[in-house]
Amino acid sequence: MTNSLTCTEVSAGYGAELIVKDVTLEIPDGKITALIGPNGSGKSTLLKVLGRQLTPVSGGIDLDGRRISDFGARQFARRLSFLPQQPVVPEGMTVRELIAFGRYPYAGAFASLSEKDHAAIAQAARQTGVEEFLDVDAMALSGGQRQRMWIAMTLAQDTDIMLLDEPTTFLDPAHQLAILDLVQELNRKGRTIVMVVHDMAHAAKYSDHVVVLRDGRIVEQGPTQETLDSELIRRAFGISTLMVEDPKTGRNLPIAYGVE
Structure with missing residues (x-):
């Protein structure tokens, strides 16, 4: 079974305030997708919309071409699981x-x-x-x-799709890496995983696909190693970074060194 999860021109928020604005994306099947961006950029809100925890104000979310609102609660929960923050x-x-x-x-x-x-x-x-x-x-x-x-x-x-909202929150570095190693292992066994990540280096090391948000909109999205670079990070976060090669994986990892 394929697991095509997409959202088209989605806006969502709480009350009158829109947090996510006109977001269109497709989650790659069988990959780890990281949602990154500054605080308040809409990462967790977008994840809640994808997981049917929050109803969008406009736009639509589809799972295998079917609106997620059309699934019964238990039927949807057999296809997609959602782990909230804290x-x-x-x-x-x-x-x-x-x-x-x-x-x-x-x-x-x-x-x-x-x-x-x-x-x-x-x-x-x-x-x-x-x-x-x-x-x-x-x-x-x-x-x-x-x-x-x-x-x-x-x-x-x-479920074939797992949504994880900041799975490493409040953990020390060793436990953060252990949890992310576990997430990667679960993905290798066939699960599609979407996770909100605060640490850019973790996103670069563990994700296959990255969605970068700022002010509720997508700044850029695509394969992590082709997409995440110093210029994109400067535009999204307003910080300067060095890209350093991980000697174990060969991936380029961003190291922050200053605020612009």
Whole structure:
């Protein structure tokens, strides 16, 4: 099954204020797409629109040529999963119980979990490295472990497309890289991933496709290594950068050194 996710002339916001303005883009199937831009540029708002978390004021979003508003809730949730920023951990829940929320599109809100559901939960926990914590209170996990748990919940949803809003927020550098390595591994197993990223070097290292936003509009989009350069970063962020080659991957990574 192909996973064509597109938006055409989309504008969206909160109340009378438009945050995303006339955005048109196509998410490449089977790739990692990074949404980057300054604070307030519309990255998270655009991701919410793609994930049907926010209804656009104008324009349309299509999945395989069909408006996402035409999908039933559970039908859509079997195709696309969405992980918001800073999800809240309910008190008194185990890691297993939280990951089980990802099975809602298949089991329903009140149905008993099937053998297939339990297998999906266990597999997601293994893939994200939280298997040993399944029966632990989720509140007891560290920040990095908790983020892996949330990704496991998203993974248990078993969708071909995953939307991740700043999956490395508030993590130290080691845990940030571990989470991004995990995201890359999931992509290599066939998932299309769209993620909001603050760190330009992380976007350059881990994404195949980049969408650069400023003031709610797309400044540029395209294959990351062909698109993301010092001039584009200057236009989008107003900073000076050096492009340095990563000796391990051969990719060009931007290093910021001054505000223009």
